[in-house]
Amino acid sequence: MSCPFDPFEQKRKEAGVLPCDFEGERVPMILRHADVKAATKDWHKYSSDAPRRLSFPTEEDVRSMRQFPLEVDPPDHTESRKLVEPFFARPKLPEVIAKVEALARRLVADALRQDSVELVRDFAVVYQSKALTYMLNVPEEEADVWISWGTHVYRDVDAAGKIERGRQFEAYLNSLFDRALANPGEDFFSYLNQATFQGRPMTRVEALGIANLAFAGGRDTVINAVTGSLGYLGGNPQALEYLREDPKRIVNACEELFRHISSLTHIGRVCPVDTEVMGVSVKPQGKVSLCWSSANYDEAVFPNPHEVHLDRKPNAHMAFGFGLHLCLGAPQARLVLRSLMKALCEQVQRIEILKAEQHFEVEAEYRRAVGYDALLAKLVSLE
Numbered sequence: 001m002s003c004p005f006d007p008f009e010q011k012r013k014e015a016g017v018l019p020c021d022f023e024g025e026r027v028p029m030i031l032r033h034a035d036v037k038a039a040t041k042d043w044h045k046y047s048s049d050a051p052r053r054l055s056f057p058t059e060e061d062v063r064s065m066r067q068f069p070l071e072v073d074p075p076d077h078t079e080s081r082k083l084v085e086p087f088f089a090r091p092k093l094p095e096v097i098a099k100v101e102a103l104a105r106r107l108v109a110d111a112l113r114q115d116s117v118e119l120v121r122d123f124a125v126v127y128q129s130k131a132l133t134y135m136l137n138v139p140e141e142e143a144d145v146w147i148s149w150g151t152h153v154y155r156d157v158d159a160a161g162k163i164e165r166g167r168q169f170e171a172y173l174n175s176l177f178d179r180a181l182a183n184p185g186e187d188f189f190s191y192l193n194q195a196t197f198q199g200r201p202m203t204r205v206e207a208l209g210i211a212n213l214a215f216a217g218g219r220d221t222v223i224n225a226v227t228g229s230l231g232y233l234g235g236n237p238q239a240l241e242y243l244r245e246d247p248k249r250i251v252n253a254c255e256e257l258f259r260h261i262s263s264l265t266h267i268g269r270v271c272p273v274d275t276e277v278m279g280v281s282v283k284p285q286g287k288v289s290l291c292w293s294s295a296n297y298d299e300a301v302f303p304n305p306h307e308v309h310l311d312r313k314p315n316a317h318m319a320f321g322f323g324l325h326l327c328l329g330a331p332q333a334r335l336v337l338r339s340l341m342k343a344l345c346e347q348v349q350r351i352e353i354l355k356a357e358q359h360f361e362v363e364a365e366y367r368r369a370v371g372y373d374a375l376l377a378k379l380v381s382l383e
Contacts (some may be wrong), residue, residue, distance in 0.1 A: 004369035008294035033298035040323030048268035062166030220264035224371030228261035253310035259317035262293035
């Protein structure tokens with residue numbers, strides 16, 4: 001039986017590419033680790049200058065702005081990334097680490113007091129949302145709005161609902177910028193209101209593009225990493241004991257879980273001119289897929305890739321992408337998962353999975369397990 005996280009194994013071995021239809025467009029998916037890595041380095045051939053088109057599915061109907069720095073090439077990418085890095089690096093600050101660790105302990109303690117807990121919407125969504133307030137330096141109560149969105153800003157609703165959700169989300173972000181203008185502080189929105197870009201004040205549309213990425217870009221991926229890790233520990237109780245024996249193992253273990261879960265299957269690039277991608281012709285402005293999840297299971301890089309080795313080292317996974325566009329939110333995702341593992345080791349004997357509804361990403365040429373629609377569990381106290 002093939003690994004549900006890696007439906008690309010056969011094509012990766014045979015051809016290294018999988019042409020797949022996405023929204024009526026034939027897109028070659030680059031599957032091998034070395035080829036994906038090379039593509040990330042060649043932004044002239046594989047450009048990110050395609051606003052609202054890089055994601056799968058595209059977001060042309062749900063947002064009006066370009067996401068900075070994700071959807072630009074150098075030099076605009078270089079400048080916009082440097083501009084926002086101070087906030088995305090906040091998860092490395094001792095005070096932010098302490099807050100996220102305290103949040104993880106509190107949520108785990110709350111879960112232990114319940115007969116059962118739904119780990120997707122009642123735990124992971126809450127955890128991701130509240131932890132994000134610390135990175136953005138806004139009041140924790142603001143997370144109540146974000147929690148109401150569910151696992152994804154756009155994709156939990158039908159087509160008409162997505163369009164309306166997009167309008168509401170843009171209006172909400174505008175309200176946060178307006179509030180920061182009226183009462184400036186040390187938060188993310190005040191910072192962007194005062195930012196300079198290309199030698200002039202940053203426009204509201206540009207600031208909205210950065211804020212949109214901060215909220216929507218990593219929401220479902222962090223939630224999937226959290227629930228995927230909880231599901232793994234529930235099915236492999238010896239893993240939690242292994243981490244409890246030596247908490248220093250948590251760092252490597254989290255990297256392996258990021259690789260194994262590979263929350264984001266792939267991301268798009270566009271070819272500015274006629275291009276042949278591993279034998280597949282791509283027309284100007286046609287899309288190409290950089291398949292992170294397939295790269296993370298490449299046997300040439302990861303021995304026994306379908307097995308979880310919590311001590312795997314080296315671990316050159318691409319769960320956060322690679323190259324110029326390496327995920328800005330990686331420090332936050334790492335802090336969230338490491339803090340959760342630490343809290344579980346301190347408080348939880350085992351996780352009993354009562355009901356699991358795996359979520360599958362279904363496309364014309366593949367079906368891949370990505371996170372859960374629901375995950376009901378009982379957490380058993382260590383005491």
